[in-house]
Amino acid sequence: MASVFSSPQAAGGPRSLAKILDAARAVLSEHGYPALTIEAVAAAAGVGKSTIYRWWPNKEALVADALAEVFRADDIPDLGDTHAELRYAVDMTIDNYANEDIAASLPALAAGLLPHPELMTRFREAFLFRKRENIAVALRRAVGRGDLPDDLDTDLVQDIWAGTILYRRLMTGSSLDADLAEHLVRLVTDTPGRRSGESDRESA
Amino acid sequence: MASVFSSPQAAGGPRSLAKILDAARAVLSEHGYPALTIEAVAAAAGVGKSTIYRWWPNKEALVADALAEVFRADDIPDLGDTHAELRYAVDMTIDNYANEDIAASLPALAAGLLPHPELMTRFREAFLFRKRENIAVALRRAVGRGDLPDDLDTDLVQDIWAGTILYRRLMTGSSLDADLAEHLVRLVTDTPGRRSGESDRESA
Amino acid sequence: MASVFSSPQAAGGPRSLAKILDAARAVLSEHGYPALTIEAVAAAAGVGKSTIYRWWPNKEALVADALAEVFRADDIPDLGDTHAELRYAVDMTIDNYANEDIAASLPALAAGLLPHPELMTRFREAFLFRKRENIAVALRRAVGRGDLPDDLDTDLVQDIWAGTILYRRLMTGSSLDADLAEHLVRLVTDTPGRRSGESDRESA
């Protein structure tokens, strides 16, 4: 996931890419997204502004690449244990948003990209698709094992997981701990979300 | 919920407050949060910049007030029907985030406030507390009716609801429809989120 | 001759106009035309760049105004003595170009404007017309007295005077002294430049 908006890995690519992305994350960590200016990153990286502009068209692209490098989208290992695998998935998601000062910029970035649908699409491809597909594989594995109902809406499950975590991180500021992770896993394993139109309601 | 960061309701308040907040929402609708500049709002409102600065200390405060005016935090009416009441709560939340061009700015605003804990606190008070308390009342009413388990974590329920909605609005762009609302309600009515562990420990 | 390219004398005009023009001349004096950057002038004047750009469209316009303020275009007094009057005119011209560090920028400015005929025209109006007309008045007075031939080409006389002075200042670096002034005056009083040919055709 090296490059979201640019192709700096191209031949003769930048010699200072790593330095710049490190600096971008450092600025993000220390002063937050609104204080992330290209000039600040250039200064922190000991680099001329034009070196940044040569490789990234704008701030969003730079931040996207900087975040992409630390955004986890692991394959979920086949542990033979559905609960453990789903917990792995939730923990990974928490990791991505708990990452104190870095991934906190992600919603700001997304908000900044909202008015630019084309960039938004590339953003989603960079940050969501791979992670979601990896988690979906684990969910389907669980379905195969009979641990989850086979009409499971894997998208909804992931929206609930990531949404709850993001919301706590961004809006309420409450903690993202093992307890939350366990709740989110159980939410699925105990009463899986069903596809709309399915009618048999269960009672506790 | 007229004023988040300022006290414009004070005696002799501004004659153009409404004009300005309308203009702010108009700019937000038409060009998005990143394009919302004080100058643009002043121009759109036909007002001098200083008139805005007289009443709001900065852009965040202005946006917060503009959004607060349209952010729903209704009392949930006692309908005698738990499912209907919870659906009311979820629909209200969806309304807040679906509101095409306006509430989309809310995450950007939150992200901008993240590095300023004091402002963030006031932001939460303005946008979350009242709505959350109103919904909590309805949830407790349902518990009282025996429709929901009495160890229900009302905070977690609301984080899941609002989080999922926000996440879809901000990150995946997928639809916020009746189907989703129904799923979110059932998630709670079918298998309520329980407090941590099987036991009745409380989470912070 | 306050304003060559702008209209800063307009109502509500700039509060720092004088400060800026002083600073521009100071920079010109100390570091020369090529080192005159808008940022340097802004810094020297203790002024923001935009304050300069508010009133002048570009560097050339600023320099033009700065120079115009010190460029002499006196009325030539009627001294009753042709030689003294012409000497006054030549001395004034020498003053304009000898002015160590300031008027030396004039040729650079002119060269910079050469590719912009419209600006060049305004430049000529600002710097040449008034001075040339004033000197022409004195020359015609001398013709009236019978001290100069009545087919005198006043333009050519002035081109010779100013040209020789400019050339020495710019190209040879040789001195602009009383001796030169005297020579230039005599060049006209002894054998006035005649209009084209021996006859009295006029040149364009």
Add this chain to the structure above:
Amino acid sequence: MASVFSSPQAAGGPRSLAKILDAARAVLSEHGYPALTIEAVAAAAGVGKSTIYRWWPNKEALVADALAEVFRADDIPDLGDTHAELRYAVDMTIDNYANEDIAASLPALAAGLLPHPELMTRFREAFLFRKRENIAVALRRAVGRGDLPDDLDTDLVQDIWAGTILYRRLMTGSSLDADLAEHLVRLVTDTPGRRSGESDRESA
């Protein structure tokens, strides 16, 4: 007069010298001195920037060499006719400055060099000395013939000629035609400039 500031004729000299100087003149012709950037010349010449910097220390040096190649400094042929020879000299000078888009850069160059006395000296050596000496030879030949007074100030004559031409080219924009040439020649042949201190004044 191949090289004013550099020594590119040295052993193993540049293979693309001519290409570069041609390109420099082309850029000068098309866009004027202020638009002459090293990068533009390099691009126009199909050459790397470093190739230019290898042979010229800066823009001024490059322009100087480019202009030097087209700056005329002919020996004045002995035509046996003083008027014709002086006219030859004046025409040559007019050629140098009339040269539409090229020699117009000369004053800009000179102005740019003014703050660098050492470069200015080399500039004068490159552009003035040879031409002036050649013209001085012709003037002295005329003195020898008795056509000009033997106290003729050859420097002043040349300053007047070149100055008037330069001034018209740079400042007034008026034409440099045969008429002017004739006037400038007559100015000398009819009443030569005398050395300072000589007192016998002539009347027309």
Add this chain to the structure above:
DNA sequence: TACTAACCGAGACGGTACGTCATGTCTTTAG
């Protein structure tokens, strides 16, 4: 004929200045 320089194009690099724009403060003008 092959080696070995110098020389070349290309262009990345750390920088400076550009001219534009928005900030938030301040003063001036007009109703």
Add this chain to the structure above:
DNA sequence: CTAAAGACATGACGTACCGTCTCGGTTAGTA
């Protein structure tokens, strides 16, 4: 006595060139 209008210092934007500096890839010119 309010608010419009807008001047102002500040500072980031994204662009254009600067002059320095590797990079390979020719070209000569010996050897």
